[in-house]
Structure formats: C-alpha cells, structure tokens
Amino acid sequence: MPRIQIMILRFKPRVIDPPAFFSYELSPAPDWSVLDALEQIRIHQEPSLMYRRACHHASCGTCACTIDGVERLACKTKLADLGTQTITLEPLHCFQRIGDLVTARSELFRFIRPDWSYLQADDQRDVHDLLLGDHDRTITKFENCIECGCCVAACPVARKNRRFLGPAVLSAINQEMKKNPSTENDLLSIAASPDGETLCQRAVACSRVCPTGVYPARHIKALRDQRKRTGNTP
Numbered sequence: 411m412p413r414i415q416i417m418i419l420r421f422k423p424r425v426i427d428p429p430a431f432f433s434y435e436l437s438p439a440p441d442w443s444v445l446d447a448l449e450q451i452r453i454h455q456e457p458s459l460m461y462r463r464a465c466h467h468a469s470c471g472t473c474a475c476t477i478d479g480v481e482r483l484a485c486k487t488k489l490a491d492l493g494t495q496t497i498t499l500e501p502l503h504c505f506q507r508i509g510d511l512v513t514a515r516s517e518l519f520r521f522i523r524p525d526w527s528y529l530q531a532d533d534q535r536d537v538h539d540l541l542l543g544d545h546d547r548t549i550t551k552f553e554n555c556i557e558c559g560c561c562v563a564a565c566p567v568a569r570k571n572r573r574f575l576g577p578a579v580l581s582a583i584n585q586e587m588k589k590n591p592s593t594e595n596d597l598l599s600i601a602a603s604p605d606g607e608t609l610c611q612r613a614v615a616c617s618r619v620c621p622t623g624v625y626p627a628r629h630i631k632a633l634r635d636q637r638k639r640t641g642n643t644p
C-alpha cells in the first residue's frame with residue numbers, strides 16, 4: 411500500500427487539553443487493520459498513544475472508535491477498505507474521554523440497575539474490568555452484544571440526551587422479554603418510560619454501525635409494537 415497519513419484526535423488531561431489532532435505517517439502492509447496501524451504508531455512513533463484492544467478479532471468490543479466519522483471496531487476495519495490515504499481517528503461520542511481513543515465504556519451500563527435480574531452479572535466481570543479499565547460494579551453481559559458502544563455513539567438522540575436508555579440497553583431488554591416472557595410487564599414499562607423507546611427517532615444509525623448484527627433498531631421497533639399491542643402508554 412502507498413504511504414498513508416493517520417490523524418488522531420488526542421487528549422491527555424492537562425497535557426493535550428483541549429483535544430487536538432496529531433498526524434502520523436506510515437507505510438502499511440496491504441492487509442493491515444486500523445488496529446495494526448495504531449500498534450505500529452505506538453511502538454515506533456508515539457509510545458504514549460492510548461487505545462484499547464484485547465481479542466483482535468471483533469469479540470471484545472474494546473477497540474471501538476470513530477474511524478473516518480463512522481463508529482467501527484479498529485481490529486475489524488482494514489485500512490485498504492477505507493479507500494483513502496488520510497484516515498481520521500477519534501474516540502467514540504457519548505462516552506467520557508479518558509485519554510486519546512480510550513473512553514469510559516462503563517457509561518454503557520449506567521441505566522442497568524443491579525436488581526434487574528434479567529441482565530445477569532457477568533461471570534467474567536474481573537476480566538471485563540481489566541479490559542475496560544473501569545471498576546464498575548454493576549457491569550453486566552448483554553446477550554449477543556459485545557458492548558462496544560458503537561450504536562450509542564452513533565445515535566443522534568443519545569448524543570443530545572444523556573438520559574435516553576439507548577439502543578444497546580433497549581435491545582437487551584427486548585431480547586430478555588423474548589427469552590423470559592414473565593418479565594414482559596416490568597420490562598415493557600421500563601422500555602416505555604419517558605427516557606426509553608419513545609425518544610427514538612428511527613434514524614437506524616445504531617443498526618448500521620453494529621459490528622455483530624444485533625440490529626438495535628429492530629428491537630426498538632419490536633418494543634414499540636408490543637407497547638401499542640398491550641396499550642401500555644408512555
């Protein structure tokens with residue numbers, strides 16, 4: 411591949427503050443992912459560069475960031491597929507910045523109450539805490555979801571309204587309702603709360619960016635249809 415330029419929006423409290431773009435150049439191999447490029451920049455050019463990764467194969471969700479304006483997994487995104495010689499990397503929207511591309515992903519779980527039994531405590535919680543760098547005791551495992559946060563970061567409603575339950579949580583609620591119908595009334599009332607499914611503007615950005623095919627917008631539509639069928643008013 412020809413030489414490329416990677417622009418990274420960097421942030422370090424009190425050091426690079428406010429955030430600023432830094433430019434790095436490299437000559438990648440044809441099969442390199444964005445994560446490969448980040449590893450090379452950290453090793454050869456900028457040892458203080460902060461980003462997260464663990465699995466390198468789209469399973470852990472930790473490497474999610476904004477790549478050329480779209481929420482994606484850095485390990486799954488090939489440089490060649492981006493079709494440009496200048497690539498822009500930014501942290502995910504909606505999540506508090508910790509440093510460079512690292513955000514506080516525990517924000518994804520802020521609406522999950524410990525007494526919600528249908529979202530079970532993660533039996534890998536210690537591993538998760540280590541990967542995410544957060545020590546959030548309420549952390550949970552969502553079904554069929556790698557908790558990358560891409561859908562929340564892409565959602566125009568979540569970007570403006572921090573109280574919105576968001577596509578990942580609403581998807582988890584709908585999946586649990588299907589799995590465990592006895593929870594329906596309880597969960598439907600949570601989903602139909604003023605901060606829930608009714609705020610969704612059906613932009614479908616969440617489904618477009620989800621790297622694991624959860625299709626959050628479909629779950630939100632199912633919740634809306636179910637609310638209408640049961641006469642549950644927001």
Ligand code: SF4
Nearest residue numbers: 565610611613614616
């Ligand atoms: S469909 Fe709803 S939840 Fe998904 S991105 Fe659009 S507004 Fe957000």
Ligand code: SF4
Nearest residue numbers: 555556558559561620
């Ligand atoms: S629903 Fe998809 S995009 Fe949203 S957090 Fe889960 S895996 Fe990521």
Ligand code: FES
Nearest residue numbers: 466470471473485
């Ligand atoms: S490193 Fe695990 S999803 Fe990218």
